Amino acid sequence: MSKLVIRNGRVVDPSQNLDRICDVAIQDGIVRQIGPAIDATGSMEFDATGMIVAPGFIDMHVHLREPGFEHAETIETGARAAAAGGLTSVCCMPNTQPVNDSANVTSYIVDRARRFAVVNVFPIGAITKNSAGEALAAFASMKEAGIVAISDDGKPVMNARVARRAMEFARALDLPLIEHCEDLHLSAGGDMHEGLESTRLGLRGIPRSSEDVMVARDLILAELTGARYHVAHISSRHAVEMVGFAKKRGLRVTCEATPHHFVLADRDMAPYDSNYKMKPPLREPSDVGAVKQGLMDGIVDAIATDHAPHAGAEKMQEFERCPFGIIGLETALGLALEQLYHPGHVDLAHVIRLFTQNPGRILSLERGFLRPGSAGDVTIFSLDREWTYDVSRSVSKSSNTPFHGRKFKGGPVATIVAGQIVWQL
Amino acid sequence: MQGLLDIESLPRSEIEAILARSKNFQPAPRQPFKRFTTLQNRTVVNLFFESSTRTRTSFEIAAKRLGAEVLSIAVAASSVSKGESLVDTLNTLGAMRPDAIVMRHAASGAPHFLSRYLPIPIVNAGDGTHEHPTQALLDALTILDRRGTLENLRVAIIGDIAHSRVARSNIFLLSKFGVEVVLCGPASLLPREMGAIAPGVELTTDMETAIRNVDVIMMLCVQLERQHEAAFPANEYFRFYGLRPEHVQRAKPDVIVMHPGPINRGQEISSEVADSQRSAILNQVENGVAVRMAVLERVLAG
Numbered sequence: 001m002s003k004l005v006i007r008n009g010r011v012v013d014p015s016q017n018l019d020r021i022c023d024v025a026i027q028d029g030i031v032r033q034i035g036p037a038i039d040a041t042g043s044m045e046f047d048a049t050g051m052i053v054a055p056g057f058i059d060m061h062v063h064l065r066e067p068g069f070e071h072a073e074t075i076e077t078g079a080r081a082a083a084a085g086g087l088t089s090v091c092c093m094p095n096t097q098p099v100n101d102s103a104n105v106t107s108y109i110v111d112r113a114r115r116f117a118v119v120n121v122f123p124i125g126a127i128t129k130n131s132a133g134e135a136l137a138a139f140a141s142m143k144e145a146g147i148v149a150i151s152d153d154g155k156p157v158m159n160a161r162v163a164r165r166a167m168e169f170a171r172a173l174d175l176p177l178i179e180h181c182e183d184l185h186l187s188a189g190g191d192m193h194e195g196l197e198s199t200r201l202g203l204r205g206i207p208r209s210s211e212d213v214m215v216a217r218d219l220i221l222a223e224l225t226g227a228r229y230h231v232a233h234i235s236s237r238h239a240v241e242m243v244g245f246a247k248k249r250g251l252r253v254t255c256e257a258t259p260h261h262f263v264l265a266d267r268d269m270a271p272y273d274s275n276y277k278m279k280p281p282l283r284e285p286s287d288v289g290a291v292k293q294g295l296m297d298g299i300v301d302a303i304a305t306d307h308a309p310h311a312g313a314e315k316m317q318e319f320e321r322c323p324f325g326i327i328g329l330e331t332a333l334g335l336a337l338e339q340l341y342h343p344g345h346v347d348l349a350h351v352i353r354l355f356t357q358n359p360g361r362i363l364s365l366e367r368g369f370l371r372p373g374s375a376g377d378v379t380i381f382s383l384d385r386e387w388t389y390d391v392s393r394s395v396s397k398s399s400n401t402p403f404h405g406r407k408f409k410g411g412p413v414a415t416i417v418a419g420q421i422v423w424q425l
Numbered sequence: 426m427q428g429l430l431d432i433e434s435l436p437r438s439e440i441e442a443i444l445a446r447s448k449n450f451q452p453a454p455r456q457p458f459k460r461f462t463t464l465q466n467r468t469v470v471n472l473f474f475e476s477s478t479r480t481r482t483s484f485e486i487a488a489k490r491l492g493a494e495v496l497s498i499a500v501a502a503s504s505v506s507k508g509e510s511l512v513d514t515l516n517t518l519g520a521m522r523p524d525a526i527v528m529r530h531a532a533s534g535a536p537h538f539l540s541r542y543l544p545i546p547i548v549n550a551g552d553g554t555h556e557h558p559t560q561a562l563l564d565a566l567t568i569l570d571r572r573g574t575l576e577n578l579r580v581a582i583i584g585d586i587a588h589s590r591v592a593r594s595n596i597f598l599l600s601k602f603g604v605e606v607v608l609c610g611p612a613s614l615l616p617r618e619m620g621a622i623a624p625g626v627e628l629t630t631d632m633e634t635a636i637r638n639v640d641v642i643m644m645l646c647v648q649l650e651r652q653h654e655a656a657f658p659a660n661e662y663f664r665f666y667g668l669r670p671e672h673v674q675r676a677k678p679d680v681i682v683m684h685p686g687p688i689n690r691g692q693e694i695s696s697e698v699a700d701s702q703r704s705a706i707l708n709q710v711e712n713g714v715a716v717r718m719a720v721l722e723r724v725l726a727g
Binding site for chain 1: 433510511512530532533534535537538552553554555556590593616618619621622
């Protein structure tokens with residue numbers, strides 16, 4: 001079968017402290033050899049001179065909108081956008097129509113992904129039926145059908161008793177529970193972070209406390225149940241502090257941050273521009289700093305995009321009527337390099353770990369590393385290529401992003417999934 | 426001047442120019458309003474997505490006195506209820522090529538959003554809980570009529586600060602002139618951040634403290650429709666934050682009492698105060714026309 005040799009790149013795999021210039025050979029979808037001067041007879045070759053060759057990047061939080069909202073994104077287009085962002089695996093949230101709360105829907109997504117997605121798609125199942133926050137969904141049969149975690153993302157599990165039961169069952173199945181941390185009573189009606197900016201603009205606020213009280217509640221329940229618990233899109237400085245505290249206590253707790261939450265603050269928002277409207281909202285500079293510090297210190301385990309496509313007409317409305325969410329697959333790596341690597345806050349292995357080893361471990365994907373026998377997923381990227389993000393050329397079906405026109409230094413060059421080059425610059 | 430979206434971004438010099446020009450449009454005592462032909466052959470569309478009698482009428486009269494053609498549309502009753510989006514409504518109107526759009530909308534920032542897509546100047550006649558720029562200008566004109574200057578004044582704004590576009594516009598305007606502004610209301614309607622939106626702003630939940638030694642008391646309407654929850658018990662609000670004669674006595678002897686209207690007699694303001702010599706409420710209404718003439722002239726003829 002097919003064989004691919006990636007030639008002469010700087011191969012960096014933080015899971016084994018590997019950082020050397022050499023070749024990587026992939027055959028039949030599996031990494032076969034990593035080393036110098038691999039014999040490429042009969043193989044396809046990819047010249048990665050001057051590039052970084054890393055384990056395939058994993059985005060543990062995306063919305064692919066299929067089934068139900070195919071006008072905004074499909075598994076096919078979302079997967080192509082992921083590939084264009086250097087991602088080889090994405091985990092799709094269950095808030096589709098119907099909600100992914102049964103093995104049937106999970107199987108449908110797995111089947112569509114097998115036929116149409118150029119990257120690996122790992123579904124996340126709902127915690128509760130229809131994500132309504134009441135009756136628990138069928139975790140075990142969804143797990144058999146292929147889910148890697150459970151979440152009601154887009155909504156929290158408001159009822160603490162339901163959250164406790166969900167953690168107990170999830171623990172028994174060894175599934176991580178991913179919470180969208182938002183107390184809906186505190187955030188009700190809000191459109192942006194509650195603070196000076198919302199006051200100035202006359203927009204209703206989403207207080208930081210709406211995130212904090214839910215994180216606090218869940219950490220208490222995680223300790224009670226022993227569940228693997230993960231905070232989605234952490235944005236509050238207090239929440240970061242609490243997760244750090246829980247980790248010190250030895251709880252099996254992790255969290256992720258989106259690029260926009262470590263890049264932008266509420267005051268960076270272009271006035272009433274819905275491309276800056278998402279949940280959790282862009283918070284204050286002190287929160288942005290805390291999230292970034294959390295990424296450096298290891299309190300924040302992973303970078304995930306929360307890629308949330310919305311069709312143009314949905315975002316072309318009065319700010320308070322627009323839906324929440326922005327796309328992010330194509331800009332994640334560029335933003336991570338800009339904020340973490342280029343200023344020298346962390347080394348390259350650290351940035352790569354946030355996209356590979358850590359999310360792979362949290363979701364038990366058996367991916368996120370590069371060694372003989374592992375999946376032949378590779379992300380090849382540049383550290384110095386200068387480029388400008390033009391969303392009109394995006395392969396996503398939606399274009400709701402605040403990063404249109406942003407200049408980047410470094411970004412994806414080629415995306416390889418199971419030994420196939422699925423995207424290249 | 427490319428439309429008028431808010432006071433916050435309007436330079437002080439521009440405000441002074443509008444106020445100076447407004448004085449030319451104030452009628453002399455017992456004289457009829459003068460009519461002008463400045464805006465002949467110009468069309469102004471009044472687009473009110475939220476019902477309003479006084480502001481719409483005021484803009485309408487202002488445009489007519491300048492010789493413009495005016496078309497007033499109450500959108501709440503027409504296309505929006507059929508599901509047409511704001512952008513489509515405006516594109517439709519834009520295709521008819523009006524020279525300016527005066528717009529009121531229940532969503533904060535709606536005129537800012539539209540101005541990014543429409544080449545036609547937009548005058549904000551009130552957007553949600555954000556700003557009501559011409560109200561602040563007419564309030565400033567009313568204060569100038571009685572005090573001659575805005576410098577060194579102390580002004581109390583009392584009521585539902587959180588949801589008031591009148592409050593925001595007035596805070597931004599007065600602050601640009603160095604006025605000390607005291608905001609007063611029940612804690613749940615008085616966000617702490619209000620103290621930081623402009624220089625010289627203080628907060629208090631105590632009415633007595635608020636009006637001590639002030640030159641101007643601005644009362645706000647109680648806008649229950651903008652509140653999405655019971656932020657306070659209604660009867661307590663009127664008891665603690667209604668303006669009565671005994672309050673006025675604690676302010677400066679020549680204090681000016683203002684209210685953007687419509688007033689709720691016996692609620693946020695007692696009849697005795699509303700009808701007293703101290704009240705400038707009807708002057709505000711009158712000045713509304715003069716200020717809107719100055720704004721329309723600046724936007725259209727400038």
